[in-house]
Amino acid sequence: MSPNTPADTLITPSSSPAPGSLPTLPSGRTADTPLEVIACHIRSILKSNDIQQAHLYAQKALELTEGIDNYIEEMTSVDAVGEEIHEVVKKTMEWDWDGVYEKGQTKYRQTSNCCAGTFEAAFISTFAQSIRAKTVLEIGMFTGTTTMAVASVLPTDGKIYTLDIEPYLKEFTKPHFEKAGLDRKIEVLLGDGKESLRELSRRGVGFDMIFIDADKTGYRGYYDAIMELGLLNVGGSLLVDNTLFKGKYFDQKPNNPDPNAEALRLFNHHIKSDPRTNSIVLPIRDGVTLIVRRPASPSSTTDVVLTGLNRNAILNRLSLNSKVALVTGAGQGIGRAFAHALGEAGAAVAVVDLNLENAEKVVGELRGKGVRAIAVRADVTRKEDCENMVTQTITQWGRLDIAVNNAGINFNSPAESTPENEWDLTFNVNTKGVFLSCQAEAKHMLASSTPCSIINTASMATLLVPRPQKQAAYNASKAAVVKLTQTLGVEWADRNIRVNCISPGIVNTALIHENPALKPLVGVWLDQIPLGRLAEVTDLQAAVVYLASEASGYMTGQNVAIEGGQSVV
Incomplete structure (x- = not known):
């Protein structure tokens, strides 16, 4: 056999497969796995009376046998x-x-x-x-x-x-x-x-x-x-x-x-x-x-404690796979952390922010993790923007299951000298913005056949008056968010929407350390917090996943405080 002789010329149609045809097993099924193909070649060798033909099959079997491990390693990272x-x-x-x-x-x-x-x-x-x-x-x-x-x-x-x-x-x-x-x-x-x-x-x-x-x-x-x-x-x-x-x-x-x-x-x-x-x-x-x-319980049992609800283990009930979420104020800080948490739990995420550039940066982070994400610009004080952010999300993914209304602002000023425009802006963003967002989200969710969840960001200031900072407008606006959450939670409870809120404590962000008026207060706050530290944005992530998931299916109208124990001393 010449080394330059085309291999297929050595196969005769009368005794072997036609050139290019796939080898078959004795059952008549086409060989699929490399080992099955090798076995077919060896079987052909044993049956062949033609030395050249047998040599050809042996060569093919040898190439596969010697090459498979090398190929596997070559294709592995x-x-x-x-x-x-x-x-x-x-x-x-x-x-x-x-x-x-x-x-x-x-x-x-x-x-x-x-x-x-x-x-x-x-x-x-x-x-x-x-x-x-x-x-x-x-x-x-x-x-x-x-x-x-x-x-x-x-x-x-x-x-x-x-x-x-x-x-x-x-x-x-x-x-x-x-x-x-x-x-x-x-x-x-x-x-x-x-x-x-x-x-x-x-x-x-x-x-x-x-x-x-x-x-x-x-x-x-x-x-x-x-x-x-x-x-x-x-x-x-x-x-x-x-x-x-x-x-x-x-x-x-x-x-x-x-x-x-x-x-x-x-x-x-x-x-x-x-x-x-x-x-x-x-x-x-x-x-x-x-x-x-193996599953510990027989398939016939109806004991959901034994089998897990819908035969889901507890961690599976926290999964947000195939869900679609929207997060406002997600271009930075707490909202960014919420977007990452929901994405890591399996949801597709619409990153909504007044600053589109910030939103796009977060989308890049999420896509780098393999999370489906889009950036949407919205001013939550404008009804049309709130409706548009929902429309863009549904246009992209066909549904909206989870909405986190997190966009908010805060000013620090004594009550006796708080400017009227500062008061109005605080309530416009923190309270009206949450209501307009909930309203736009609910228009879609109320028509959904599957359970939906709305989560609003309130504040520890709804449980106490933070001190020594002076922020009457902020405290009042966030208290209104809690009452709004309770009202909507009751109003929509029988129509497949649960509404809850998260009240973070003082969160360790760059804003605190870069603000000359706030940085000196850190020591005072730490003395007020039993856990002895400020909240990190990561401290809030598990709560938003829990409230978004079916694991919290019997929970609505609630205010979840995550504040290191500050509100109970």
């Missing part, structure tokens, strides 16, 4: 795991593990083949990121490539606990963890793995994700301990590596079985037969099994 991880992989592959063992520095003869590599690091960390894991357990660390990759995608207060038996490996990985700035997110536990699991259980730690890649004969023991000790959080995932172990998972020699392959074969059957979990084996490299808990 391995560069995203970070340069430090690439350095660890390189160091691991070049390290004299035999020499380390001969010197007695390790208990077992380690090998560079145990290095997870950048592909596995990318796979495990991407999975952790996709389930928004905060606490992760890794059983079997070796030189820490997956440990570092997972730690890099955890939130700042997240943590990965990793178990190993070799003190040498803990010292080997420590400088790399520190150099990458990940050491605070990583805790290495040395010693017997099952005892480490019991220690974690005693600490009360639970895990959103657990990854097992350790001694194969210990897999079942680790799994049983995890389940018995309740270490896997509700909704958590368990990933087990090497479950197709070198293709030996079913091909065992009766007289000389491979102990690792036999252990994995028995482990796979054990998982499959466990009524507490569902599992799926993914044929990635040498196999990864994904295990999740």
